[in-house]
Amino acid sequence: MSMQCSKLCSLIIGETFGMPVQSVVDVLLQKGPSPLRHVLTSMMKSMPIEAIHGALKTLIQHFVVNFHVNSTTGETIYSVNHEKTIEIMRYPRYYAHAEQMVGPVGREVLEEIVQSGLVSISKLIYICGSRVMKSNPDVTEAVLFEQLNLFQTTAMRLAAKKYIVIVPPPSPDNENNEADPGAHKDSHKLPAVDLKVLLGKLLKTNETKLESLPDANILWGIYIQQFHAELRNSMVYQALERKFKSMIDPRVIQVVIEVGLERHQWEDEGAPVSMHEIKDRIEKMPDGLATSKHISEHLEIVEDDPMRILSRLSNQLGGHFAFNMKTAVSELLWNIIDKIITEKHGFHALRIFRLVKASGFVEQDTINEIGMVPGKEAKHLTYKLVDDHFINIKEVKKTYTTNAPPGKTCTVFYVDSSQIVRSLQEYCYKAAYNLKLKSKIEQAKIKRLSVKEERITRILVNMTNKNCAEDQLNEIRELLTPPERGLLLRYQFSSGKLLSGTIQVDETLFVTELYLKYHGKNFPKKK
Amino acid sequence: MTDATTISPKEVGHGEVAGGSSIAPDAGMSPFEQRIIQLAKEFPKGIPGKILQNDMPTTVSADERAIVINKLLAQGILDIYKQGNELLYKLKGGKSSEPDQIKDADNEEKVVFDIIKEASNMGIWIRDIRLASNLTLSQLNKIVKSLETKKLIKAVKSVAASKKKVYMLYGLDPHRSLTGGAWYSDQDFESEFVTILNQQCFKYLSDKRQQAQANVDDVGPKAKMAIALTTLDDLWKYICNLGISKVELTPEDITSILNTLIFDGKVEKIRKGDLEYYLAAEPMLETTGLIQVPCGVCPVIKDCSERGLVNPGSCLYMNNWLSSEF
Incomplete structure (x- = not known):
């Protein structure tokens, strides 16, 4: 590393x-x-x-x-x-996704699981319940029971959606640690939890021993692979939706992805889906009838696309179609690289890069000629791309003699995809590191002021609880001067921006990881 | 044949045939001369020296034969070539194809002129003329200069190598490989012209796609696609009708422009059977996460470190980014 x-x-x-x-x-x-x-x-x-x-x-x-x-x-x-x-950096995206799919309580429960690392469901519900009690000490027994019930149902929904999984405790056996915890059929089956027992333990505030509970040894953790699969599907779908904008109904692609990759999410190519099945599913969607009328045309357009992400495997029953996720991920990555090159070096550089990529090995003269870029500019940009590791350079002998003189060699350019991806990952690591470091520096600058603000807030809460007069409260509030407030506001804005920046960098990093997993090693395949 | 050998014979190209001759034996010519012309007509690819020798009466000495041949060569009726070790005599092309100035030129000039003429519109490099003519460089330079002054030949610079001059007949248009085709003007690449054509082609394809996207009738995606797809021929006609080009553009020129658009990621080629169509492509991504932060596009990221002169703490790009939109 x-x-x-x-x-x-x-x-x-x-x-x-x-x-x-x-x-x-x-x-x-x-x-x-x-x-x-x-x-x-x-x-x-x-x-x-x-x-x-x-x-x-x-x-x-x-x-x-x-x-x-x-x-x-x-x-x-x-x-x-x-x-x-590195995956820890991605947790905010998992939380947001869980919130979108299961609701805010789903996010809350997932956050608790992540914070604990590994936790039994009983303990999880207990922790969530104690948090409710802490935030609202006057909560009634009935309301608390209702809340515990809600946490249990949410955990069940998270398990049903495979966001959480039973994880064997860490062991010195490497193979065991690397095995897919979700491969077992009961790995997402929630154990029975007696909420009344938990409620009793919660009400007895000194009772924190939970080892005696029947499911104490069944530990649950976040199932990252499911999040990765769903985030991948969502990214690919959004990209294709944009690509086929208004020309076809993108839900057709969504159905092929979802149905084809339902059972084996990490296969390069999804299982074949019949046109009838796609049609049936589309018809059930809002405004699906208009699409289902021309379903074969929608599929034909995606099939004819030069990306070749959809292939027709047979013509029986209107045709069977398979979605190639490996190609889709590759295309997504190349699009990301295209955007980076355009942003850094301009559209002429992009043209040169894509030309070299399409040509395999190509000389500078050919680049100038086919790329139709003025000679000097083309040369300059080509070397900039080499400098940034987007393209590679190689000297090839024109003759077969062992010691070819310099005049008898030519320089060719080529694209090494794995090197670009690795170099892009390094950029992402550096960018994320810089953003996090900047955040740390900003935090250190404002530390004294943050402590002061915290103290004032605490005093204000105490005074409000004691029903102090508004004048007194204002007097305390004014301890924080307007310039200090301005600084704190600026810090809040900066830290928010730095955090969102890190998440954005991670989006790019995630695609590079997906690419390497599809084109490389150890990725969970079907058992 | 002392005189004949002073002029270096040219190498005969494969499949070369003599041009249609309009030379008829003149009444004022000696019988030897008339016989040589007749033989040259019988052997359009050239009469080998041995045949000429055997055909002549034994009374005609080698010297007399050389005088007659030299006379015919000087008159521009015959031309001398070398095939292997053998000399070939061939009738020259019609008198009408020769410019008047070359008729009065000396033998060296004629040889150089012929070498340049053979190169046609591809032109020939001075070094190759020297090798073919066996003349010294100073001699050749003088001849070339003289021919240029007489406006018999011209020098053309190749776009592939701007310092390399090639010579061709004055009235010829240089080949595309020399001029670079429509994209070059006086050896200079017309970058702006290419950009304009690039933009116009994309605009046409983009308009067609938008037209298809705006079509809200329940016609089905195939009919929409048919509106958006464009053939090379349609695009070529559109560009020609725009009248933005001074030179006549060929469909191949438009293909070159379309290829640049494909490499730009703005257009894609769609094959349907044997037919090829072009379609304005929509990008898969509007932007990407990495370039939304300053480090993603930073020109000095390689020099950036925690303790160095360039560091995230005092980074101007980062500070500007953080204070923007505040």
Whole structure:
């Protein structure tokens, strides 16, 4: 893993789990996979051993740190899971998606699961209930029971939509950790929870022991793959909707994606879907009749598209169509790269890049001629693209002799997709790191003022509870001067913008990850 | 044949035939001369030296034969070529095709003129003329200059190599590969002209797509697509009718423009059987996440680090971005 990725991981851990945990991760990032004694030796002077153990426990529980037993020495080796760490940056998108699909309570429940890492359903409902009690100490027993019931139903809905899954506790067995937890048929089946028992425990405020509950050992976690599949589908669908704008009904593509990839979400190509099935589903949608009348034409247009994302597998029953998700993801990525090149170097650079990509290996003269870009500009842009790793350069001998003189070689340009993707990922890591670092710097600048504002707010709440006069309240409010208020407002705006910027960068990063997963290794395939 | 050998014979190209001759044996010519012309007519690809020697009466000496041949060469009736190690004598083309100035020119000029003439509108490089004519460079330069002054030949610069001059007959139009076709004017690439054509082609295709998209009648997507799709022929006619080009554009020129649009990602080519159509493409994305933050398009991101001169804390781009829209 690159240095940039490690730096970003460290910052994410610090932001999520705090500075002590970050320092433990920093040791693992610097030393690579190490046994506990190495971590202890490095950290002993700055942190008590118990705190180091605690930090490692938290990290393991959130799958950010993996561990395995070294077969020769018998020592347990700890290592940072970069992928899982980077995924933390994506959580706001998961929450937003869950809120969209299940509602605000769904988001709340999911946030609790993520914060706990692994949690049993009973404990989850208990935590959510205690939060209700904390925010409203006067809540009645009936209302609390209703709330617990709501949390349970929401958890059931989350499980039904496969957003949460039963996860085996982390073990030193690597294979077990990498296995798809959602592959088992009962992995999304919620256990029975006795809400009355939970209510009783909640009302007895000192009762926090939940180990005795029957489902205490069935631990649940967030099922990232489901979110990834749905986010991928949504991105691809939105892109295609834009591409076929007003020419066809995009819901036709949506149906082919949803039905074709329903069972095996990560197949390169979805299962064939018959035209009749597509038609039936479209007819049930609002204003679907008009589309279903010309369904074959809609499909034909997508089929004829040069992207070749839809293929007709047979002509029986009006035809069977399969959606190629691998091609769609690739197209999405190339479009992203196109946008970046246009923004950075202009449309002539994009033309050169696409020309090189389409031609395979191409000389500078051919680029000038086919690209119809003035010679000097074309040369300048080509070298800028080489400098940014968008295209590669290679010297080819014109003769077969072993020591060809310089005059007998020619320079050709070509596109190496995997190198572009890796380089794009590095850009994303650096951009996200810079945004997070900037946010940290801004936060440090305003720290004293934030503490002051917090204190004033607390005093104001206390005074309001004591029914103090408005004049007195105003006097306290005025302790924060208008320029200070202005600074705080500016900070709030900046931090919001930096956070949304990080999410936007992650969108690009997500597509590069998808591309590498489709074109590379270890991705969950059908069992 | 001392005189004949002073003029370097040209290499005979494959499949080369003598041009239609209008030369008839003159009454004032000697019987030897008349016989040579007759033989040259019988052998349009050239009379080999041996045939000429065998055909002549034994009384005619080699010197006499050389004098007669040199006379015919000087009159411009015969031309001499070299095929392998053998000399070939061939009748020259009709007198009418030769400009008047070349008739009075000396032998070297004629040879150089013929070499340039053979190169036709592709032109020939001075080095190749030198190799073909066996003349020294200073001699050749003088001849070329003289021919240029007489407006018999002209020098043309190639767009592929601006410093390389090629020579061709004065009245010929240079080949497209030399001039660069419609996109070049005096060796300069007409970037603005290409951009205008590019814009016009895209506008036409884009208008057609919008027209199709605006069609709200319940005609079905295929009929909509039929409105949006355009053939090369339609586009070519449209561009020609616009009258924006001084030069006559060919469908191939429009294909080149369309290819640039395809590489720009603005147009896509759709194949239906053997037919090809062009369609204005809608981008899949309006923008992408990375370029919405300053680091995504930062020109100095490679120099950016935590402690360096360029760092996120004091970054001007980042500060401007954060203070915008506040």
